[in-house]
Amino acid sequence: MTSFDAIEIRRPDIASSYLALLAAQPGRPLALFAPRRVGKTHFLDHDLAPAARAAGLLPVYADLWLHKSAPLEALNHALEEALDDLQVPAGRLGKMAQTPVQRVTVLGNSVDLGPTPARRALPEAPALRLDALVTRLARQHKAAVLLMLDEVQTLGEAPDAAGLLASLRAVLHKRRSEVSAVFTGSSQEGLARLMNTAGAPMYQFAQMLDFPVLDDRYLRLLANHFHKVHPTRKLELAALREGFQRIGHKPGLMRDIIKAMSAEGITDVQRGITHYMQSPQQTALWRALLDSxxxxxxxxxxxxxxxxxxxxxxxxxxxxxxxxxxxxxxxxxxxxxxxxxxxxxxxxxxxxxxxxxxxxxxxxxxxxxxxxx
Ligand SMILES: Nc1ncnc2c1ncn2[C@@H]1O[C@H](COP(=O)(O)OP(=O)(O)OP(=O)(O)O)[C@@H](O)[C@H]1O
Ligand SMILES: [Mg+2]
Known part of the structure; x- marks a missing residue:
């Protein structure tokens, strides 16, 4: 490990267990519960997506927060991008194939691209468009799509939330052999409200799971690197564990605290945390948050x-x-x-x-x- 920032924990076992759960109950999404900043998005990106790809699925990630007032459009946009990627492979030839030119010369060889097959236009209405995109994408990829919907609590806050949820649920159910889905959200409260509002279409629909926080492996790597930087000093695992719990198991924050401790040569983790919290930058952040x-x-x-x-x-x-x-x-x-x-x-x-x-x-x-x- 060359720096604190390069320390990363991979969790392929958790990813495969989620994929197995999805395969065992077609049409039923997983909803991952976890507090803020514990590594949900990182997991989707670095663990779940690669595991899905290895299993032959096509992972599609959409951050619904990006388009808060129209989350279904955000999802459709992600699907359209995935479709574009499949239809137009990266590279020179791929780029050229986008243009109407049908005969191009690549490094002196004549390549016949053939006519682009005519496609029916996608429906305009977001719910129908979602349905059409999922089907088209699965066909094109010749395997199922894994939707990874981040910040999914946004759905519950959008205008016509009930209608949106009903559409999403209908597509996931109807197209269950072509698509599966994992939801995560940073607002536990919002996710719980979304899933448990009696009468809401999502009620009892998704399987809710507690997303596990990082374990000792991460803390050991941090301690090892600290020892490498300060060969005469050591961080105790038990103290790190206690500190990690105190800060709410947030790996990015833990790393920043250990970096600050390393810069100051502190080995007492509790003192390091207190010190970090009382720093002017940190208190300014809290103040700004409270002022909002x-x-x-x-x-x-x-x-x-x-x-x-x-x-x-x-x-x-x-x-x-x-x-x-x-x-x-x-x-x-x-x-x-x-x-x-x-x-x-x-x-x-x-x-x-x-x-x-x-x-x-x-x-x-x-x-x-x-x-x-
Ligand atoms: N497996 C991991 N190994 C090392 N660092 C990690 C890991 N997972 C997350 N982190 C670090 O923790 C920080 C927060 O991660 P991430 O953004 O994935 O959390 P989140 O739960 O999605 O947060 P939010 O609630 O804000 O959406 C990032 O700085 C990331 O680098
Ligand atoms: Mg996130």
Whole structure:
């Protein structure tokens, strides 16, 4: 390993187990549950896509967030690009084949490209277009397509969410021998809402799985590289494990923390994390994040971060100190719902909790709520 940044964990075993699950229940997508920044997209890109390709499938990735108001179009766009890639192979000849010229000379040899077969135009309506694209792509590839839909909670937030879900479900069911699908999302809350809203077409449709976070293998590689850089110093695995848990098992963040520790020559992981969190860059990030929500919601977040009951009398009294706020249970409840939609709060075992454990720590160390303004 040449640098901390080059450290990467591959998880082909998890990818094959997902492919086996998909094969065992045609027409039923998998929905991967995981908190933010734990490596969902990385997994789709570096593990699932290669495993799918090795199994003869054609993986197609679409980030639905990119086209929030029209997620089905985002999906169709990804499919169209995949179709283009199949029809126009990369390289010089491929590029030329796109032009109307039918006889071209490649390095002195005459190549007859033949007439391009006439194709019916794809339907305009997004749902029909999706159906047609999936079929066309599977035929062209002569094998099934694996749709990897990232940030799929976007579907639930789009206008006419119910209609979109119904269309997607219908296509995945009808074309089950030609297509399978894996969903992931960064908002656990949004994904849960999308999947579990009683009466929604997606209800009981997808199989929900807990996406596993990285294990000791990753931490060992980080420790090994640290030791290579500082031959006289060592990071303890147990301490790394504890630290990784403290920051919510986010590999990119862990790597940044270890890099900072390496630069400063720190080996105490807990101290390294605290140090990193208190750095001006990090606190500025938290501040900016908090400034993007209303003062009342900030106070509700702080109360939850401190483990205080958000609906209690004491909380309402504390919230009453915010100028202009007339706190009621209903207002607190509405604020909690809003914070969940924004991905700042998530459902915990005993009520709502802050999604990011480091933000929770930061909030808990701030001044008494409500924050002064
Ligand atoms: N298997 C891995 N090995 C090494 N680093 C990883 C691995 N998976 C993820 N990372 C690192 O963790 C960071 C977050 O990964 P990624 O963007 O895939 O997470 P995510 O769960 O999709 O996040 P979000 O919720 O923001 O969509 C990236 O910097 C990535 O490099
Ligand atoms: Mg992602």
């Amino acid at each position: 929500v209303e003062v009342f919601d900030q106070a509700v977040l702080t109360i939850i971060a401190r483990g205080q009951a958000p609906m209690s009398q004491a909380t309402l009294q504390a919230l009453a100190a915010i100028p202009g706020a007339r706190p009621t249970i209903a207002k607190v409840r509405a604020s909690i719902e809003k914070l969940k939609r924004q991905g700042l709060l998530t459902r915990g075992a005993t009520g709502s909790r802050i999604d990011d454990p480091l933000l929770a720590e930061f909030l808990a160390t701030q001044g008494t709520p409500p924050p002064a303004r």
